[in-house]
Amino acid sequence: MSQVDQKNSHPRIGILGAGQLALMLAQAAPALDIEVICAGSPGDCASQAAEVRSVDLDDVSAVAAFAHTVDLVTVESENIHADVLQGLNLYPNAHAIAVAQERLLEKQFFRECGIATAPFAPVESLDDLQRAIEEIRLPAILKTRRLGYDGKGQVRLAHAEEAAEAWASVGGVPCILEGMVRFDAEVSLIAARSRMGEIVFYPLVQNHHHEGILRVSIAPFLHQALQNQANQYLTVLLEKLNYVGVLAVEFFVESGKLLANEMAPRVHNSGHWTIEGSATSQFENHLRAIAGRELGSTESRPTVMLNCIGTMPPEIETLAFPSLFRHDYGKEARPGRKVGHLAFVAADQPAIVEWKQRLQGRS
Numbered sequence: 001m002s003q004v005d006q007k008n009s010h011p012r013i014g015i016l017g018a019g020q021l022a023l024m025l026a027q028a029a030p031a032l033d034i035e036v037i038c039a040g041s042p043g044d045c046a047s048q049a050a051e052v053r054s055v056d057l058d059d060v061s062a063v064a065a066f067a068h069t070v071d072l073v074t075v076e077s078e079n080i081h082a083d084v085l086q087g088l089n090l091y092p093n094a095h096a097i098a099v100a101q102e103r104l105l106e107k108q109f110f111r112e113c114g115i116a117t118a119p120f121a122p123v124e125s126l127d128d129l130q131r132a133i134e135e136i137r138l139p140a141i142l143k144t145r146r147l148g149y150d151g152k153g154q155v156r157l158a159h160a161e162e163a164a165e166a167w168a169s170v171g172g173v174p175c176i177l178e179g180m181v182r183f184d185a186e187v188s189l190i191a192a193r194s195r196m197g198e199i200v201f202y203p204l205v206q207n208h209h210h211e212g213i214l215r216v217s218i219a220p221f222l223h224q225a226l227q228n229q230a231n232q233y234l235t236v237l238l239e240k241l242n243y244v245g246v247l248a249v250e251f252f253v254e255s256g257k258l259l260a261n262e263m264a265p266r267v268h269n270s271g272h273w274t275i276e277g278s279a280t281s282q283f284e285n286h287l288r289a290i291a292g293r294e295l296g297s298t299e300s301r302p303t304v305m306l307n308c309i310g311t312m313p314p315e316i317e318t319l320a321f322p323s324l325f326r327h328d329y330g331k332e333a334r335p336g337r338k339v340g341h342l343a344f345v346a347a348d349q350p351a352i353v354e355w356k357q358r359l360q361g362r363s
């Protein structure tokens with residue numbers, strides 16, 4: 001038994017945030033005899049499965065007061081100000097979150113760990129951008145260093161004359177310019193590291209994005225050499241950061257090589273398939289890791305996950321597929337918003353492809 005188990009076998013875990021990731025963490029908690037309490041706004045979707053307290057996540061003292069009422073704290077988003085995270089009993093640690101929330105630090109850290117990335121250059125002014133264009137060459141993408149998600153805070157540049165407009169459109173905030181990668185596939189790896197340093201990996205997943213938003217994840221992406229390489233990369237990242245919890249890293253596959261794009265210090269959308277597809281879901285393994293428990297098996301079956309963007313498909317349509325798992329986050333329909341996902345567990349790869357095609361027209 002770990003220290004935490006001995007001291008407290010029914011921990012209260014506070015989650016900073018109360019969206020769909022907090023909801024799915026909360027849904028995994030009862031089976032582990034863990035209590036989850038979320039800090040967010042009344043009406044946030046995690047309230048279906050957990051108590052949600054009204055806490056302003058930008059307010060250092062409000063978050064500290066919330067943290068005092070629980071045994072330990074975790075996050076559902078990396079975009080929480082570093083000052084707010086200081087001094088909390090936090091998993092993963094504040095340094096890991098700080099690295100993952102700032103694209104320049106993140107890319108530099110990948111390189112320090114011997115992990116290849118697309119070429120990039122820091123940009124803090126229009127002059128920097130013009131210099132970076134010479135160095136990186138076009139086409140390229142200007143990305144804000146902070147607060148970018150689902151393709152937000154990104155502008156594609158094809159011609160040098162577009163520099164001033166691109167710089168204005170990101171609001172002149174610190175950015176990086178990143179060379180455009182002609183990738184053959186986008187994949188992600190989710191791993192969990194426990195307090196005792198045990199690490200487990202899920203199978204690599206292939207991801208399909210549209211307009212910067214993840215639409216479909218297909219597990220597994222069968223490529224043993226890339227799986228081994230990705231496992232080794234995450235081992236280095238997790239150990240260097242002394243990381244506890246689930247970490248997700250998105251990669252481009254270019255000419256048979258992995259280039260790291262970004263990492264998320266939390267459970268990740270490309271791991272939602274693990275709820276039905278794996279012996280232990282990413283949500284359960286995150287809770288196990290941070291609560292000081294042993295990690296669960298990541299043995300998995302081929303699974304397709306489709307995000308529902310904007311609206312949920314009518315129930316009558318998903319009912320037509322008996323082995324489809326429907327996750328409705330209970331959010332109001334809004335264009336571009338992730339309101340739920342569908343998962344289909346199949347016995348083999350060809351069946352996955354067939355179902356993906358059939359379902360795509362319905363989501």
Ligand code: AMP
Nearest residue numbers: 118149150151178179180181209212262
């Ligand atoms: P990001 O917010 O960095 O994950 O970017 C969202 C999506 O934009 C990625 O999943 C890719 O589909 C695309 N993208 C981002 N960076 C690049 C790049 N350097 N080259 C090509 N596509 C990219």
